[in-house]
Amino acid sequence: MSQTHFRTCNLCEAMCGLAIEHDGKEVISIKGDVDDEFSQGHICPKALALKDIYEDPNRLKKPVKKTEDGWVEISWKEALEEVAQALANTRKKHGSDAVGVYSGNPNVHNSGAILSAPEFIKELRTKNRFSATSVDQLPHQYMAYLMYGHQLQIPIPDIDRTDFLIILGANPIISNGSLLSAPNIKKRLKNIQDRGGKIVNIDPRFTETSAKSDQHLFIRPGSDVFMLLSMLHILFEEKLVNLGRFKHHLNGFEDLHQLVKDYSPENTDEITGIESDVLTDLTRQFANTEKAVLYGRMGVCTQEFGGMCMWLVNVLNILTGHFDEPGGYMFTSPAIDLKPQISKGHIGKWKSRVRGLPEVGGELPSSVMAEEILTPGDGQIKAMVISSGNPVLSTPNGAQLEKAFESLDFMVSIDIYINETSKLADIILPTATGLETDLYDIIFHTLAVRNTSKYSPALFGKAEGAKYDWEVFRALKMTYLKSMNKMSLSKRLKIGIAHLFSPEKMLNILLRRGPYDLSIKKLKQQPHGIDLGALKSQMPDSLYHKDKDKKINLLPNEIKEDLKRVKQKLDTFKPDDFLLIGRRQLRTCNSWLHNSQRLLKNNSCQLFLHPKDAEKLGLQEKNSIKVSSRVGQVVVPFETTEEIMQGVVSLPHGWGHKGKIKLDVASTSPGTNINELTDENFVDLLTGNAAVNGVAVKLEAHVD
Numbered sequence: 001m002s003q004t005h006f007r008t009c010n011l012c013e014a015m016c017g018l019a020i021e022h023d024g025k026e027v028i029s030i031k032g033d034v035d036d037e038f039s040q041g042h043i044c045p046k047a048l049a050l051k052d053i054y055e056d057p058n059r060l061k062k063p064v065k066k067t068e069d070g071w072v073e074i075s076w077k078e079a080l081e082e083v084a085q086a087l088a089n090t091r092k093k094h095g096s097d098a099v100g101v102y103s104g105n106p107n108v109h110n111s112g113a114i115l116s117a118p119e120f121i122k123e124l125r126t127k128n129r130f131s132a133t134s135v136d137q138l139p140h141q142y143m144a145y146l147m148y149g150h151q152l153q154i155p156i157p158d159i160d161r162t163d164f165l166i167i168l169g170a171n172p173i174i175s176n177g178s179l180l181s182a183p184n185i186k187k188r189l190k191n192i193q194d195r196g197g198k199i200v201n202i203d204p205r206f207t208e209t210s211a212k213s214d215q216h217l218f219i220r221p222g223s224d225v226f227m228l229l230s231m232l233h234i235l236f237e238e239k240l241v242n243l244g245r246f247k248h249h250l251n252g253f254e255d256l257h258q259l260v261k262d263y264s265p266e267n268t269d270e271i272t273g274i275e276s277d278v279l280t281d282l283t284r285q286f287a288n289t290e291k292a293v294l295y296g297r298m299g300v301c302t303q304e305f306g307g308m309c310m311w312l313v314n315v316l317n318i319l320t321g322h323f324d325e326p327g328g329y330m331f332t333s334p335a336i337d338l339k340p341q342i343s344k345g346h347i348g349k350w351k352s353r354v355r356g357l358p359e360v361g362g363e364l365p366s367s368v369m370a371e372e373i374l375t376p377g378d379g380q381i382k383a384m385v386i387s388s389g390n391p392v393l394s395t396p397n398g399a400q401l402e403k404a405f406e407s408l409d410f411m412v413s414i415d416i417y418i419n420e421t422s423k424l425a426d427i428i429l430p431t432a433t434g435l436e437t438d439l440y441d442i443i444f445h446t447l448a449v450r451n452t453s454k455y456s457p458a459l460f461g462k463a464e465g466a467k468y469d470w471e472v473f474r475a476l477k478m479t480y481l482k483s484m485n486k487m488s489l490s491k492r493l494k495i496g497i498a499h500l501f502s503p504e505k506m507l508n509i510l511l512r513r514g515p516y517d518l519s520i521k522k523l524k525q526q527p528h529g530i531d532l533g534a535l536k537s538q539m540p541d542s543l544y545h546k547d548k549d550k551k552i553n554l555l556p557n558e559i560k561e562d563l564k565r566v567k568q569k570l571d572t573f574k575p576d577d578f579l580l581i582g583r584r585q586l587r588t589c590n591s592w593l594h595n596s597q598r599l600l601k602n603n604s605c606q607l608f609l610h611p612k613d614a615e616k617l618g619l620q621e622k623n624s625i626k627v628s629s630r631v632g633q634v635v636v637p638f639e640t641t642e643e644i645m646q647g648v649v650s651l652p653h654g655w656g657h658k659g660k661i662k663l664d665v666a667s668t669s670p671g672t673n674i675n676e677l678t679d680e681n682f683v684d685l686l687t688g689n690a691a692v693n694g695v696a697v698k699l700e701a702h703v704d
Contacts, residue, residue, distance in 0.1 A: 006528060011109070019031045037530060042187070059433075163196065167295050202216075230265040230267075246539070293322055308559065314329070352365070399631070
């Protein structure tokens with residue numbers, strides 16, 4: 001007899017509610033949960049992949065070890081002891097920093113990993129910690145820390161109440177929102193227009209979101225900082241600044257006008273490609289609309305001025321009276337607030353050994369990972385722990401990183417697949433995942449367009465002999481400490497007490513500390529989730545700065561210094577032949593879902609370029625294109641489209657399945673890895689975030 005299980009989809013940030021029909025052993029169907037308080041029945045095609053992942057014959061369920069005869073299954077006891085001993089030996093021989101850690105995006109979609117992995121990583125005592133953060137959203141966290149005092153105090157656009165939305169460097173109709181949890185965002189955007197509002201999309205490509213917007217502006221990749229500085233210039237010159245209730249809560253406002261004197265729209269239109277009168281009109285509309293918000297995301301984060309762009313996004317919302325106000329740039333009030341539980345953040349407590357880039361929030365930029373492995377000397381990484389990540393496909397200069405991982409003395413990968421990264425490991429530790437795990441979206445409830453809360457118990461039990469992620473991290477911690485001879489009686493007692501608390505019990509404690517009188521029991525009684533209301537104004541009381549005057553740091557010293565780099569770029573601007581940008585696809589999450597046949601069949605990996613560029617290059621339909629950058633070259637099929645700016649080419653992210661992987665479906669359509677072209681030396685020098693958009697490339701025809 002079939003039953004229906006209600007849960008949240010954990011494949012992207014939207015947190016769509018699912019109604020899963022099953023017979024206790026197999027999934028019969030997956031549909032949107034029409035009674036879900038947040039998503040109200042909406043799902044995207046990715047949700048169907050939860051069934052495919054659960055049933056995937058390539059998915060690992062027991063530890064495997066690389067041998068001369070290939071991968072062989074080993075016991076958990078043997079696997080954990082070998083990993084712990086290898087890490088301990090590396091640390092004893094070469095020091096703590098000889099062990100590196102990389103954490104991938106799936107960790108933040110998993111409450112068990114969020115609550116358990118940090119305790120294991122802490123015991124490694126290494127400064128060589130990396131994550132997907134620095135190829136994604138680091139500029140958001142960097143500015144949250146500098147301006148508001150905490151790395152997780154990240155504002156989001158209140159799109160459900162705004163009347164004027166500027167979307168910069170984002171394609172939410174495909175991403176379903178990013179650092180913006182908003183299920184059925186297509187409907188939410190349409191609601192803005194239905195109430196008489198306007199949507200403006202600014203992007204080097206006319207995207208799926210552009211097609212649903214009222215206005216689209218092409219912009220040259222990497223030039224967003226100049227457009228935003230010009231908008232700030234216009235605000236001051238036309239006396240459009242509106243500080244509202246923050247007039248006495250801003251440090252640095254007095255110096256801003258002088259700093260943007262040189263950035264009139266007439267001075268920046270050549271580098272941005274946006275005509276001065278068009279930008280002036282846009283700025284006036286933004287400033288003069290009561291409920292308006294400027295939203296910037298991946299395209300502005302992953303470029304050489306990502307930090308500066310996110311600073312300007314914050315400043316422009318603040319200076320137009322759209323900050324912390326309904327319909328503007330607001331903060332959530334989540335049922336579980338991690339901010340009091342974790343570090344506020346820090347910058348530059350240590351730097352990378354080779355290039356000298358600063359840590360941010362305890363992590364070094366992922367762009368330096370390969371050189372920290374390949375460069376000899378004290379602190380050289382000799383062993384790596386990769387947790388739910390595929391950095392060979394997802395970080396700059398993947399070919400170099402693959403060589404670096406191959407050179408390690410030891411590597412362990414915590415993953416459910418033998419993929420492009422984990423194939424290089426000595427041992428792979430798989431975890432129960434997806435439908436087998438309980439789920440509370442700790443991170444994404446803090447980024448949601450409404451205050452919401454929902455707990456999803458596991459649908460199926462884990463496979464026989466399998467372990468949950470939190471069991472793996474706890475076991476690694478225990479076994480590692482024993483290998484290091486660090487298990488004193490007091491330590492043993494502390495760990496024993498801590499291990500009495502499952503993730504569910506830990507979540508229950510965090511819920512009870514929150515403002516809504518919630519508990520796991522109450523959430524289990526509400527399987528469709530709980531709507532806790534619209535976002536509320538909370539500044540300046542919620543600032544985390546140490547000073548008592550509760551002022552926003554509007555002009556951090558780091559920004560003053562980085563403006564010199566921006567000015568130099570403006571003064572020496574010379575257009576490159578072609579600039580490469582990435583592209584998100586609806587049926588993928590980075591490289592995660594390419595082993596699902598039903599999703600892969602509607603995806604392809606082609607380079608987009610403008611017809612006039614193809615004509616200039618003499619390209620014919622029978623050709624492919626050879627694309628070259630400083631770090632490598634690829635040959636890729638192409639498609640011409642007028643929906644991309646001239647001088648810009650676009651390649652989707654997450655492809656490049658090759659080598660000794662065990663992904664039967666993905667291997668049938670390998671595609672091209674964009675990160676064989678992205679440059680590990682091309683970073684935002686302010687934050688350390690990878691600049692994977694705006695990479696200079698050369699094109700030439702390649703006859704098949």
